[in-house]
Amino acid sequence: MLTQFGATAESLSKASTMMFRIGTDAHLYDDPDDVSIAPLLDSKFESEKCEALKRLLALIAQGFDISNYFPQVVKNVATQSLEVKKLVYLYLLHYAEKRPNEALLSINYFQKDLGDPNPLVRAWALRTMAGIRLHAIASLVLVAVGKCARDPSVYVRKCAAIALPKLHDLRLEEHTAAIEEIVGMLLKDNSPGVVGAAASAFASICPNNFSLIGRNYKRLCEILPDVEEWGQIVLIGILLRYAIAKHGLVRESLMLSFEDLEIQSQEKDDPESSHLTVRKPFDGASLDICTEIADIVARSYLEGPDKYLARLGHVNQDSLGFDGSCITSATSNDDVKILLQCTSPLLWSYNSAVVLAAAGVHWIMAPKEDIRKIVKPLIFLLRSSGSSKYVVLCNIQVFAKAMPSLFSPYYEDFFISSSDSYRTKTLKLEILSTIATKTSISSIFLEFQDHVRDPDRRFAADTVAAIGLCAQKLPDVSNTCLEALLYLALSESSNNAVALMGEEEILLVQVVKSIMAIIKQDPHSHERVIVHLVRSLDSMSAPAARAMVIWMLGEYCNIGVLTSKMIPTIFKYLAHRFHSESVETKLQIVNACVKVLLRAKVEDISELRLAISYVLELAKYDLNYDVRDRARVLKNFLSHCKGFNYLEEADYRTEFNDLTYVFAEYIFGGTKKVPSESFSYRFYLPGSLSQIVLHAAPGYEPLPEPCSFADDETGHSPTNVHNDHESNEIDDSDDISGSLDEENTSDYSSESVSGEGGDSYIASDSGEDEEAGTLIHLSDDAPDSGDHDRVSVKNTSSGLMDAGELMSKRALESWLNENSDSGQNSSNLSQVQRSLARISIKDIGQLVKPKSYTLLDPTNGNGLSVIYRFSSEVSKVSKELACIHVSFSNHSEEPMCNIFLAEEKPNPSPDSSEKSGSPSESVLVSHDKEATLIPMEEIDRLNPGQPADRVLQVRFEHHLLPLKLVLSCDGRKQQVKLRPDIGYFIKPLPMDIESFLKKESQLPGMFENIRRCTFSEHLNQQNDKDEPPQKDIFLMICEKLALKMLSNANLHLVSVDMPVAANLDDLSGISLRLSGEILNNSVPCLVTLTLKGTCAEPLEVSVKINCEETVFGLNLLNRIVNFLAEPPR
């Protein structure tokens, strides 16, 4: 760095920081791509790989998209170094969703790691495998999770629990039951750590499947204090919901206080009970509950505020509608008792979220007298970090509103400290004004006086508003408050005169507003205050404040002697100043004119008339049209009703009944109802996000309907199913960003063939008699010796995939034991006699027409057209080569020479960003190795119209990306793309049905994959030909299907079975078995097709693949499904 002696200070300081940062990863963060990363990734040294991965991580941290390194990174997943592994996992998780195909490459390594003796490795593998969220491997992950859920290591089980929501996120309907079963199993786990994680899985997967909780309720309650803190938060919520759904609300709790009140008021006929803030002494204790708010809170918790508020419009007051059965008692119900008992020590937790969650349970479930318990812990939370302080205050605010007495002894804890944020301050103010009582108001008020002088004027204004609220709430202190406010108003207005600061205005306006609110309650006793305000009008500059003072003047112009005496003078003053007022004030002046006139005594009118008519006259010609219009309207009123300008005083009574007067009276004179405080509060469950943001966040659910969960330990009740359904709906709507491959989900199915196997016969194809006219031979034999084996196999393998039974103990056991005990299963099943008919199709090979593709069409190739098709031949050179027939034909007028097809020169940068056509197909090997090509013979000359055929042998390293070739013809070179077909990456593996079934039995679980598709080719056939099928329709369809399979994939047809007992038209149960082996590694690959449906409609085909190369199997499966669904050529 210091290349010359004259180093600048800057570079010196850089050097010194370099010294400090030596040994850290600083240089990697600062210049992540100052070296070429790709070669490092391919390095054989772990340290270099590690560095490369760190550089990639730095790029991720800085927000660069580096997903193009994906294939190279994925390769490194096989590493032994844990650090490299961790870094690879970090990278994988970040990009897997973007590059699903390449991500599939890592699956085999995960599966290997899942068997690692080191629990950390297992846990990491599981976490990452589940974290990459691909539909294609969902069933693999499910099996892995199921296996890990029974792992001896607590940590791995915990990770399994956390992995479940990842699976659930993929929305695989057919796996739901299996996932829920694992959740249930983990909830029963002995280790509290696992239970906590299982609780979180439960909450996100099936929050309403209360039967899972019901079985373990007591144990969950008891284990609760030992569960780790994060699990506690979730578990508390689950237990609360369960208790409510099972037992309903608690009679003594706050939630039902309104019911109490109703009963009481019915008894006592207490008229006060309808008043807003009823203070009801409870059992002699000084519990006062704002029952009306408590009622709203309760309803909001149960129904969600939006629904509740919407309903409030038409149905005004109905009780929560509980009959006695939905109410329980905290003293007699053990479940409720134990819940309260086990949550109360959590109020001492270090984690504020746990404390709040526990407090929420007590708030909802505990008897009113016991709620007190939550107060101190809640207040103690205020001493924790500033962020949580705000959230806690938001919740305390609700508690305090519903039950002010809880917090009123602790008012000092809500005193504001200067370090609080503005929002915290306002919340504290609001709480203080809610919980103020006669005894505490003095101290609170003194605090308020301090805050009024706070440098933050906004806050000072809020304080003033709070003073106003207190005064309205406690009429005893309203006088004092008013005096103080008046003093403030006077001093503030004088301040304003000195320094015209925009900020000061808000305080003054708020002061006047608060005064106005207090006066409204009892105008007659506050005449003096009005007079004072009016007198200080001259020094008030804030237009809003002036407008309010003038409103008060007009409104209360005749409440006392003093005011009515002042009025003429004031109007003179207003008339004088009218031109310089703001619009807001002008409007109020005009209004006040009318009010004064309407209420004035007859003898005063003459005195007022001049000033008022002058004001109105001014207003009529005001610049602002609002003012103008109003003045004109009002003048019109007045001219009619009181003979204001032109008529004599004596006449005004004759006009008394004039309509306009009635209007004026209605508009201005009507007894102003103090608008009752509208309950626009929205209450959400304590501790919820919705309560903080005051709208229902997606996924927010109110409490379950009390007693909606009735049945005990007996699986799903109808309600339950309904709930599940609902929650699914909600989940769906929540899914904002959406999952990428949603459409893939439905294609997958775990339903297996076993259902059909049950009523079918098994038969050996012992005879292969030739039968004229048909290629298919029907035989009906008794089960042979291979039977036992087959049946057992079928049961083990399909039992695993059965939707309902997927994770049943036995299946799991057998999977875990690697099927070593499959014989045991067979023994108890061997007596089941099954038989089915076997169809043999002869000579089908001759009918196979491999699909041909165009490499070059004549328009692009100057008349040369090249067509290729994959051939089922096996190359003699190497078993890894696929044979392709290439047909050349000359459509031009002139002969062509030197036609040759060769490999393109290696492309320096493989275009890795190229997207694959079908998302479910994948890469086998990373694509920086070029495909090799056995060169074809050169075609020297091709005359017009002459065809020529050549065989090309190609090794595709990559069965997805097209192979780029160069076609030279007459010296011109043209790039063409040869698209690989995974169907020809295998070669037929001849075997008989027994060995097929045996092989199949060795490849269960994660090596087995099933997809479903529809096959409709037979329909077209029928329609097209329109002739009576001379062949048996069954045979025809089997033939079609077999042909389709064999024309598109290089497989060997092992057998075609059909149930003998089948109906005429019902094709269900027919199964085709095909086998093949993968070209380059000779791994066998078994395909089973099972049909379902009738002849007249599209068939449902479920395709099952058993293959050790899971990824290859999956891709082949996808390919098969694709071509089966393809319309016929």
Next chain:
Amino acid sequence: MLQCIFLLSDSGEVLLEKQLTGHRVDRAICDWFWDQILTQGESLKLVPVIASPTHYLFQVVREGITFLACTQVEMPPLMAIEFLCRVADVLSNYLDGLNEDVIKDNFVIVYELLDEMIDNGFPLTTEPNILREMIAPPNIVSKVLSVVTGSTSNVSNTLPGATASCVPWRKTDLKHATNEVYVDLVEEMDATINSFVLPGFSVFLSLFLHYSGQLCSGSPVCIDGHPKQLANVFYLYSLSCSDLSPLLILLLLRDGNLVKCEIYGEVEVNSNLSGLPDLTLSFANPLIFNDVRFHPCVRLRPWEANQILSFVPPDGQFTLMSYRVKKLKSTPIYVKPQFTSDSGTCRVSVLVGIRNDPGKSIDNIAVQFKLPPCVKSSDLSSNYGSVNVLADKTCSWTIGRMPKDKAPSMSGTLVLESGMDRLHVFPTFKVGFRIMGVALSGLKIDKLDLKNPLSRPHKGFRALTKGGEFEVRS
């Protein structure tokens, strides 16, 4: 559940992002967030939960680093905040403090930690002791090693045994050469003090007089308070008693000037014990606790029954419990600010002294306050310690140890903005101090017992009181 965590520097740069679930969160959300900060001012940094158009954001700001977490669905907000705080704690513990550079320098460790701490948006391992076993903190040895050898792994090869045990906060087989356990009481005093009679108060009273409009003689009442206040009270009380609301009398009777004074304390334990020790700690006066909060290792039943702390400690430093003692009667020091303003200037004088001698020396005394916005310039000096006025009008006066011979005082003048005649808003003084060896709450540890002693451990106790939210209003 959380979807993403971002770490932002104090200039809004995204230091790193960690996606947690399949629903990736775009970085654009950080731009949105920073725009909001820029438009709405720094005060938004104090808002922990923000609803953006697309996500709900939770933020925790620590030493200039903003920890931002996003979610789109309902979840307990405190869980998110608490978790972010935990992340901040762990990171600053690992990296010896937090700042932009230290995070960039150790971003790999930050990623590895985050990956262990949270999985699929749900907290996984947050216990610092276990994390330390899984991922080695950067230390000088590993730094040197990595320079010399080119690589060291900071990722542990084995799963910490504690994850499987029933005491997940403790390593299973610990061996220490010296068996020792230290208990520190660290207390913070929160107090709010009103140092002067409210200027408004007297006017308030005189207004009262004005309205009541009549004078009558009453018997003077002796009230403890400031002379100026007293004068008014006498005057007031001499008025018609009928007009005097009970409130006003109460106002005047407030004891002293102490609005609030309480102790927030923590029992910090540093345990270096071998094996699986079972400790009990009892207090001489457990009834003074107002509220308590415990480390997960504390068994709650013995506490409920006898107020005894029974626990198996984690290894090393941890906070065993925190508590609060309310309604203390006095503070160890006083701060008396005085403002007298006259025609555009304001004379300030602040006195600091010992009120109730705690018996030990008081040091680290610092007084800080923010000059009101209407102050144009200031000229402040002190007879002891140093005074600094920062650009954002924060004035800090560092005194250090309380001198024996003189009472520290600061004085000077403030020049108000033109047009202002006098100061009508008054700053709040924040006071910091430290007293070693004293727990001002009066809490006393009775004894500390080790149930299964292999060898008698060395035990030590200490106490310390600091100024917490200690505020003096002028």
